[in-house]
Amino acid sequence: MQLHIQQAFRAFILLTFSTLLFKLHYTRDISRFINPKYEVLSQIASIIFLILFFIQVTRVWSARENLHHNCHHDDHSCHHDHGDAPLNTKIMIAYLVIIFPLLTGFLLSPKVLDSSIADKKGAMLIVSKQNQASQVEKNKLSGESSPKKKELSGYESPIRSINLKNQREISVEEYNELVKQLEQKKTIEMNDYVYAAYYDEIGMDVGKYKGKKIKLKGFVYKEKELSKNQLVISRFLITHCVADASIIGFLSEVSKDPALENDTWIEAEGVLDVTSYNGTELPLIKIIDWKIINEPEKPYLYPINIKIM
Template identity: 55%
Template sequence: MRFHFLQAVRAFILLAFSVMLLKLHFTGEMTKFINPKYESLSQSASVLFLILFIIQTTRIWTAKENSQHHHCHHDSHDHNCSHDHGVSPFNTKKLIAYVIIVFPLVTGFLLPAKVLDASIADKKGGLAVLTNQKSEKEKEEKPAPNNSQQEDPVINGDLVDLSRIEELVYTKDEYNQLIQHLLQSSTIKMNDDIFSTYYDEIQTDIEKFKGREIELKGFVYKEEGLEQDQLVLSRFLITHCVADASIIGFISELPEASSLKENTWIEVKGVLDTTNFNGTELPIIKITTWKKINEPKEPYLYPISVKIL
């Protein structure tokens, strides 16, 4: 029997990828990298890597006569045997390829999952992004809410579940009911599952919500140009994965703002008003009560998907 070292390395890499993905799912850290709606795809990938690993193990040991048979016979000018069977000499090109493949495994196993924070918000543009979002939202057409005057969002006699963090898929009727609920609520509760939807509505037409009470949580982000008693109460919105994460949040007015460090998580209650930042009208929260909180287990927000029936 002949042992093929590179085939063994390939098998180990496949197994390592499978184990890493399973580990991220088991610890719950996968949602720090991807939108939860893609978790099933990631789980499928871990199973696929495991199947490929099992297939690859059959190539690690071969009978000597078989290994000789698979060698390319250059003397016979056999041009049909020009591909790599995993027994060709190791070279620089292969080394670079293996380093690129192994790098995410090393970082995945050795480095803890890091949550995006204020430093990343600054690199992504900070308040410049928020002002751009405001301009873009003003140009977008939003689905029109129905004319129901119900106090609670009701679909066919049943309350719409506002805590479907795992699903976040609504019919158009349910979506319209959520918007109607927002328009009718005296206190706007920015729960994680509907945060981005309510945020878009508030950004689009601030005057509709001016003077309303609002409750939300986020991390502290500060930027040059803000007053001493101002900060940005921020969250990261992930559509697909952390690579497309975008910052959303509200400028907030708080006397103790200067004493709060960036990345501190706080939960606040306040009143919505408007302010002008770099020539753009933005919503501002005049905080009435607040408290420090621990970073949530699920720090990111995910957009609602509207199902077209």
């Protein structure tokens, strides 16, 4: 029997990938990398890696008389890899590329995106652009160029309480219900499920919600351009994975400098007002009460998917 070192190493890589994915799911750290709607796919990937590992194990040992099948080292027409070719630079680079994510996955602890990332992206610039885009979208919708707007404006049924807490995908009608509830509420509670949807709606028509009370939580981010009593209560929104994470947040103002450091998580209550930043109209929260909290177990936000029928 002949032991093929490279085939054994490849089997080990497949097993390690399967183990890494299993570990991320077991510790729930997978939520720090991808949108929960893809968790089932990553679980399937873990199983596939395990199946491929068992298939690969059959190639680790072989009878000497069957080595290379009908191929010979001097046969230039043989192009497939038997797994026992001498190591060269090309093969080594390929192995290093594959091993690198495994090393980082096992040796480095998952890190939550924080104000340092927000600073690099230019958080206030992003927030102002998001609101500018929302206002442009509002102008488009006012021309009834969107089916969602038509549905919303023509929807006349009474407000009913709907429980969509665990739904990742909702219908247009259900989304309209959420918006109706937002418009009717005296106090807007920005829980993780509705946060992204409410954020978009408020940004689309800032004046409509002026004077309403709002409750939210997020991490503190301060820019040099802001005054001492201003800060951004921020969250990261993940559409697919952390690579596409975007920051969303509300410019907030307190009566005096709260002396809060960046990345401090707070829960705040305030009143919505309107301000401008770089010529863009923005919602402003005038904070009336706040407290420091621990970073939540699930710090990221995820958009609600709307089924278009």
